[in-house]
Amino acid sequence: MSSLRPFHLKAWLAVSAAALLLLTPVAQTPVRAQAAQATPAPAADPSSSQTTVAARSPNEQRSITGRAIDKVKQVAKSAGDIFNRVPCLAPKDTNKVGSKAMGSLPHVANKLVAGQPVVIVAFGSSSTAGYGASSPDFNYPNRLAAQLRRQYPTADITVINAGVGGEDAPEMMKRLQTQVIDVHPDLVIWQVGTNAVLRNLDPGDTAKLVEDGVSRIQAAGDADIVLVDPQYSPAVNQRKESAGKMIKLLGKVAELRHVGIFPRFEVMRDWHENQSIPVESFVIADGLHMNDWGYACFAQLLGDDIIRSVGQIKLGVNVPGDVRAYRPM
Structure with missing residues (x-):
């Protein structure tokens, strides 16, 4: 590990x-x-x-x-x-972003409050591995780990990068047991769907595989789970219809299995359309992968939601994991 x-x-x-x-x-x-x-x-x-x-x-x-x-x-x-040049702001238009959100994360939050070791698995493809970042230190799992360790300096926090470029649900399911379930994580952040869109795979088939994977993770332990849908980028937007179906179906899987979802597509679209950030400011020249700023802001918003869940537990607000009302990330 x-x-x-x-x-x-x-x-x-x-x-x-x-x-x-x-x-x-x-x-x-x-x-x-x-x-x-x-x-x-x-x-x-x-x-x-x-x-x-x-x-x-x-x-x-x-x-x-x-x-x-x-x-x-x-x-x-x-x-x-990096954020002094372009600030990382949460979406303000909650109606446009929709009701999808990570939800509360009671398991990982309770462990952080109790001072117990925490293991987070970042599961996904190239945008989890960090393609496009100028250094491995600047991929989103490493950024997330750094943010959480700054917030909880005495905590034992491990973030495992289980991202493999080019994969989507069919390939990920083959390593789900060894790289996710066998690690006994407290939180699984599963980024999925982008390569299925780019490869013209059936969004329905992808959703079925993801639902099966979420069920297996839930059956194996008490891990919180957050799905991450495709990124807003020129390469994905060229397949707008397929991407839209994928995003909708992943949201339904999250709702059905009572897990969180980080609406990455809508968050990144908010950067461009509402915050007037040029796409090239957060996507590299290939029109697909994020750059250092994109990964950093993505990690920051993920970390903010984890920190918010810990704050709820400390205040005695033990919100069930299936409460999915939108909270600005």
Whole structure:
């Protein structure tokens, strides 16, 4: 079982400073490449094709190391102040977003209140794995883990990233037992449906598989479950009819099985249509996957709902998990 730990700047600086010296522009992630362009490396000496780091003077070597550290700091700062550039706001138009919501999360909330260890499994495909993020630290499960650990610094919180790119319900069901049920999670966040839309799979078949999977998780233990529907993005919007059916059916599964649902499609559409955020500000150039800001805001809203559920338990408001009245996330 893997545990995603929060971003530690000092440790990352120590490792990344040396690593950045060896990276070529082709190997760099987009954010790192941008930082490298801001501070060009010195031109190679045309008289020698065998110039090495060891051959440089101590002052020159310290200068290169300093520039590498500065680049790492730029990346870290860019990630750290991401919401200063574009704030992460919850949808205000609850009628447009609809009545779908995560609902209360009594199991994970009670464990956090009691100071017991908490295990969260993020189950899904590439947007769970974090494709499009500039670093694994910035995918949504890692962001969520960092937020919860800041909120509950003495708690033992483990967030497992069980995302595999390209999969949807048929492939996920094959690993549901080993990567979800056998882990005995307190909360399962199941992102599903996007690849089924892109692959023109029958939304009804997908919904049946998801319902079966939710039933199996419920039969195995007391885990809270939150389904995450497809993202609002150009690639998904090109299959608007199929996406609409998928979103509606996943909502029905959540209602039938008394589990929560995070209305990702409507939340992301609210970013664009109500908050006037350009789509390219939260979706990368492939027109499908989220960028650092998108993952960070997604994680923030998920975390806010978990924290809100804990607050309810502390106030003695033990709301059943099947109460699904919308609460701004």
